[in-house]
Amino acid sequence: MGAVAVRNETFGELLRSWRQRRRVSQLDLAIEAEVSARHISFLETGRARPSREMVRRLAEELEVPLRQRNALLTAAGFAPMYPEREVRAPELGVVRQALDRILAGHEPYPAVVVDAAWNLVAANAAAAMFMDGVPAELLREPVNVMRLSLHPQGMGGRLLNLAEVRAHLLPPIRRQAETSGDPRLAELYEELASYTYPGVDLNVAHVPGPADILVPLRIADGDRVLSMFTTIATFGTPLDVTVSELAIETFWPSDEETAAAFRRA
Template identity: 55%
Template sequence: MGALLREWRERRRLSQLQLSLDADISARHLSFVETGRSKPTREMILRLSEQLDVPLRERNGLLLAGGYAPVYPASSLDAPELDAVRTALRQVLVGHEPYPALVVDRTWHLVDGNEAVQLLLDGASPDLLAPPVNVLRLSLHPEGIAPNIANLGEWRAHVLSRLQRQAAATADPALRELHAELRDYPCDQPEPEVELPGAGDVVVPLRFRRGGAVLSFFSTTTVFGTPLDVTVAELAIESFFPADQATADLLRARAADRS
């Protein structure tokens, strides 16, 4: 447990002194915990995990390594105790229409999406749309929606940078493997090493070809604020908003035609 704790502290770039101050324990005691000279209590492991912002799944791992049972459940998303969570997710997705929104898990597999998401999926290979759908693989794969992304180089650089940061923050090997896979996909556009705004840009846009038009979106990410279940903690809602008036008008017109 001490070695794992030290890895998380070093990953967060904290000294023993800083972590001990944050957690209100002595630096000497923290040193003894990390070297195995002192066995921490369950409460101490949870306190240090909280200060290090360790994900709930990995907090359970630290507890197991320390000789304690996990405290955070990992419920199936269709379990009765998550009825309120599923209802809330569906309300957010439906309420976001006519703009696309989707729910993903920790490794970017599609959990749910609203009707407007279909707008982005036209032309993708059926193999990539077969469950479980990984939305990052779908977005960058040459047989996915990558051919429809007008600014593929810019968007690809953004996605890979974000995924790399997420993998580093969570120490999740599945995310590292996904990053390595996506990095090997071909791209015929230059990829900026640093995200620099273009004229009028305030966020990295997704510019998507649809028929003869180019739709422009920006996205936001929503997570549960106080999760105590591993499954809930690893869910995120990706909501796409129109980045210009033409995109907003087209999406509203599309929704009106369906009604």
């Protein structure tokens, strides 16, 4: 049996897909890109070929991620514009220094660096608490932070407010998959949504009260409960695919008992 040919999407098909994903009409896109709606229509049907600058402008207006901008350029017959280097590449030395300083500076509290698919890139020493007692299969490279957080044998088995945390984590991942077009995120969402937790009613979650500010992670740690919330930071104005997909998640104590426990550790 012969090999099955895989058809690559044309520039017009990719452009239409991104425009529809962003829920933008041809007319609205044309106005923002300062071209005619007729030209957008011709580009999508293949009756017109875009210039390199037009591809860049349309991708910018549609907020297409850098990785997919390269795909648009390639489909239009141009070389990719945005490089993709390994995190350990010499060219990213200043980025690594920034990450190392942020991670070290956040101790004694946990902090991690993840890529676009929530795979672990780096972590500080305090983040080791998330790995304690976790089966080896969950720690095989690449370690996925979301899988580690919600898997029944990972943090999911230690979260005292699992239903609440799960209800707040899953929808953003689904939206990320839809807006980024990244199949890895779609697969990750399906996996996380399929987890079952015997004895846990996932339909019962805490109803926020007037004094609530953030949804905490309430983690059972021996005979104590650690309560934390998180913040996420990204690099501004990235021109490298790898850098554009990095995010730094820092964990903060929600109460003095948790803060004291980390300081003692």
